[in-house]
Amino acid sequence: MSNSMLITVIVIAAVVVVALGVGLWTMSRRRHLQQRFGPEYERTVEAEGGRMAAERELRAREERHSAFELKELPSERRHQYTEEWSGVQERFVDRPEGSVGEADELVTRLMRERGYPTEGFSRQVRDLSVEHGRTLEHYRAAHDVIGGREHPVHPAAVDAAALVVTELVTNAVRHTDGPCSLDLALHEGLLDIDVTDTSSVPPLTRRPHLTGSGGWGWILVRHIARDVRVMPTSTGGKRIHVSMAVAG
Template identity: 40%
Template sequence: MNTQTWIILGLAVATVLVALAAYLLYQKKQSHRLEQRFGPEYELAVKELGSRTKAESELKTREKRVDHLDITPLMPAEAARFSQAWKELQGNFVDNPKGVVVQADRLVRELLLKRGYPMGDFERRAADISVDHPDVVNNYRAAQAIAARDQRGEADTEDLRKAVMHYRALFDELLEVAEVEQPPSAKQMVAQS
């Protein structure tokens, strides 16, 4: 081989190495971004799916799916209605803890639907919630697990109290209120003139 062939071969190898390094850096940045966005949900996905590659693929799929949803904050009146419903629900716990857990689940589902989340099966809902609310999706899973145990007659009052607390953490996170623009006051209008 002549010198020109060696130079071309060396440039080709260098190009491949640079491309590989760029790809690995991109992958590392993507992994870091997903870890930061999803927090504990990232580790759960890795554990459940058995590899970082599969988990990251799943989390990216969730992001794409949720990006196509029309998730909207509540109007102040709707948020007030939901808050009042929660207060009433919580006030009934002492007299009817089992019923309150069912009501809490129903109210959270209603809130999710109002915000624009689809009401597929539970795992799909939890996956969708994890995109924007990764810190509280585990509360939702814990509440659902307790509710399922309660249906089998395996949950006591303390478990039911914990379920309501888990639902409340998710509820509070989802109770996002839209900013309502106020018309300018007379004083503001004069100041702008």
């Protein structure tokens, strides 16, 4: 083999090795973003018009998030927030039109106390997506269905739908080890909500605590909804189906 031929072979091999390394590095970074952001990754790809732009946006979120000086709340403050959330649930029965506003204000205060900036809903969602991308998808799904409705929806029904989705998804995340999914469909003034998880244990009605320590969630879901069913899945989990009227 001549020297020129040897140099050509070496250069081609070097280019292949570099390309392979870059490809593996890109795949590794992409896999990291997909695992960290969950459904938020594909949502950002669609919003930004491509994977490269989306990944730049998501890495920018990570960089911004890493600069936050987040702090864990002491146990007494966590208990206070838990009691406040239970209070929002209790008041929903008599005053549903204000419950989502109260809940939003509570979340904003919690974010601020933990060290998150609170610069408006869009910025809050982007900041929270770094650690809570999968949870945000559930709330966004509810917002999209209500926001893109064909039938007029009463404001109180928006609050009620948000509360039902919050309760079902929170319980699925809190009481199961595996993934959960949320499906929403709006038709003829009815909103169908389906939450699927990996646990076969159905929700239990507990005696609610008047002191604000919980027990109201499943009671409220059954009180609000027109139809509530718990069905086993083929994989050993369960699907909770809720249908509720939302058209005004």
